[in-house]
Each structure stands twice: as C-alpha cells, then as structure tokens.
Amino acid sequence: MSNKKIELFDTTLRDGTQGEGVNLSVEDKIRLAKRLDEFGINIIEGGWPGSNPRDKEFFKKINSVSLNQAEVCAFGSTARKLSNIENDPNLKALLETEVKTLTIFGKTWQLHSKHGLGITDIDNAKLIEQSVSFLSRNGVRVIFDAEHFFDGYLQSETFALDMLDAAVNGGADTLVLCDTNGGSLPNYVYDTTRKIVDRYKQQIGVHCHNDSGLAAANTLMAVSAGALHVQGTINGVGERCGNVSLATVLPNLVLKMNKKTKTELNLTDLSRLVKFTYDIMNMHPDTQAPFIGKSAFAHKGGIHVSAVMKDSNMYEHIDPALVGNKQRVLVSDLSGKSNINFKANELDIKYKDSKEITGQLVSKVKDLEFEGYQFEAADASLELILRELSGEYSPFFKVLDSKVHISYDESGTEKADATLKVLVGEDIEHTASDGDGPVDALNNALRKALAIFFPELKDVRLTDYKVRVLNEQEGTGAKVRVLIESAYEDDSWSTIGVSKNIIEASRQALSDSFNYRLAKLSNWSIKNKKSLQLS
C-alpha cells in the first residue's frame, strides 16, 4: 500500500459559490481562506477571475494576506479559439492574478466537445495542450481538471485519454478526474482511476459531485485506487446536490484509512470550521452531516443512552472529540431515566432524592411533549425545568398580562402595538411598544419592561425564530410551537413555547430565553437573585 501523502484542495470559494443560495463577498472569501489555511488545507481555489469582477478583486487582495502554508489557486477554462491562445482573455486573467498555481478545465467528454463546443476531436486536444502549455511557459504550476472525465471515458476511452495526453504534453503536473455530473458509481470510479494512475506518472486527482449521494464514496475509492489529490468543498456546498464534503472525506481518510496528508490537519477544529463556513454563508448547517453535524453524536432512545453511558463505542463510530464535535443526549418522550440522569450529570445538577425526582421529571417531560413541546431543540427551556425541580431556579419575572393590537391604515399598512404587565419581585411594570408585526412588538415591549430591572439583558440578541403548526387538521384552531434561538457574544441557547395562540407561544419562549440568561448570570444561585434584581 502506498504511503504517499495526499494533497488537499478546497474549492468552496469557487465551485462552492456555484451552489444555490451561496453568496460570498470578497471580505467573506478572505476570512474563509484564512480559516481554511489555519485548518491545514494545501490549496485554496479562490475563484474564476475570467468570469466575474468580484473574483478578480479577491485575487488582488489575497496576495497581500499572509497565509501559514496554503497556496491560493485561480480557476479558468481552456482558451476559446485556437487562433488566439496568447491573447485569450480568460488565460490572461489567470496570469494577471499572479498566483503560482492555476487550474484549468477542458472537455474530456466527446459529447461536450462535439455538441457543446462544436469542434473536432483534434482541435479540442490542441486547445487543451496549447492552453496548458501557454500557462506552463509562464512559470506556473498547472492542474488540469478533466471535466466530465468519468462520463467521457465511458463513451470513448480513446477520446478521454487523448485529452489527458494533451494536458500532459502541455505540461500539466496534476490530472484531476472529475465526476462533474455526479452520477458515477464507486466501483467504476475505482477501476477507472486505477487505469489512469497506472498510465501516467503525473499526480492524479479526483473531483466529485454528489448527485447520486456517492461523492464521498467515489472520492475514497479514487484514493484507494491511487489518487493523491482530493478536491471538495469544506461543507459540501456546490452546484445542484453539491461537491463532495471535505468534512466527510477528511476524517475518513485520516481516521479510518490512516492516510497521511501533505500538511498537518487541525482535525479537532473541523466542526468549528464548518460552523464558521455556514455562518459566513448565512446558511443553516446540516445538522445530520456525518462527523460534524449537531446530531452526529446525539442519542435519543433510552436504550441507546444507557448503553453509551456504559461505553460510548456501542453507538458511536469514533470519539466525537477527534473532529471537534461532542456527544449529546436528547430528552424527549422516547427518553427513559438514563437520558434525564445524563442531562442532570452533564449540567452538574444534584437532586436530593434523585430516584423520585427523575421519575417526576420523566413524566413531566413526557406530558409536555404530548402537548407539543419538544426539548431536543430547546435545551435552555429543559434546563430551566431541571433546575427548578432541584431548587436552583425560580423565574426572575412573570408576564401577568399581554395584549397585542393589529390595525391597518387606509393604505393597508399594518401596525402592531403590544402592551404588557410584568411582575418582578413585588413591582409591577406596565409597558407598551410597537414593532414590525405582533411578535416583534411583543419582544420590544417585554425588553422595555425588563430593561428597568435587568439592564444586563440589553445585548441579548434574537438570532432565530421558528413557528410550526402542530395539528394542521384543526385549521385556524391548531396549536403552534415557537422555537427561539438567542445569543449573547459566543453563547447561544434555544427556548420553546406552545399554545393555540402564536403570541402566547412566543411570549413563553421569549420569557424562557430572558430568564435563562438571568439565571446563568446569577450562576444558578437563588441567593444571587436578589442582588441581581436590585441592580
């Protein structure tokens, strides 16, 4: 077995931005490039300077950013016309980036060169050879992306190989076999890659898309067959179903296949890096993503939980810490006492009569879940329940009464006003506020009332608000579940409310959120509560 080291190539900033809903500014791209570098990626493909001004701008700026070890690379296509290689605007834009490594793609599927470009096989080979050669002669390393290689090889081996030969003759030092349509099967990828590895002395790479859900399997098979250069995006975003996710491929390569990478990887930073990537893309992370998803090591069924408490290997394929993730235990109506005990241990809650209290808690959680509460996604609300029973917590305030009024003026513009009465200690505070819609008005009125007693709540941010109708068949009489995510600096927490009335459900979730923050600030000590209230 070869022990050669694998070169890691991330294309989140180029192929990744071709994914639906992915949009990155130049500054975003630079921040992400720095993180990818710190993580240990070898080559960061920054964009396609010949296709848009933003990518051109990126290359201008990135040259003055000092990276630890990663090299930045630019992407483009082969020249358009044979008669004009030296003045081809795309090739010129690539050289103008002044980066030392360039990737260019060429057609290696006859279907594309014949019907797409409408040129002869010989001319397509010349375009590849002369484009690669022009760049190589300018002193840069050229990586050749053999677009649609696996489909092309299936249609005509001779054609596909002729195109790779052309790239080699031009001076390409790495040939990347692309499964551009993402439809190939792992055994075929293995056999084909093996043949290519045997035929060329150049480094062979692989670039897979996930249209059949097999991008990770195909990438690992190509590596098993001898590919030493792996392309992907860090969180799997990309055209259609995405590129292969490096967050899936890398732990498999390192932890399961014992492969060495050219640069040292900070694998324990992987979960944080992927979260950062989604944040910068303003997208919700895939909670079920292998290795780094929030649910990747989350246990819900009572039997599973009692087993992992004895030995986590029983339901976990690796130690989550290796990829910077952590074990979680979810409390739900499927839970048994083990889940509640695990949660209480995790939060360091001590009950006087733990047997009796655990029993009470299990039935309380089950009753609430039956009503529509769901604590898996509302950790903070669950913690309030657990700590209330242990005597460490009682609410800091209570909303006694709330009203929301919606009116429309002549032009049909909506206006929302909320009034409420809040009890803190012995004081009652009345406030009113307007807002963009009823929930916003309620949030504003509650914050206004609480600000008088608890100025420390000022910087709590509402980062997500979700509403779900629970029993849709009831129509307008249905119950709704509101989930709110709040944050203060790096800390974030989720709370829940359930009611037939969306305003009431929102009020519960908002109250839990503010109470949770105050309780945490008081270090869950009722003794600290008075001083906090008087502050």
Ligand SMILES: [Zn+2]
């Ligand atoms: Zn691609």
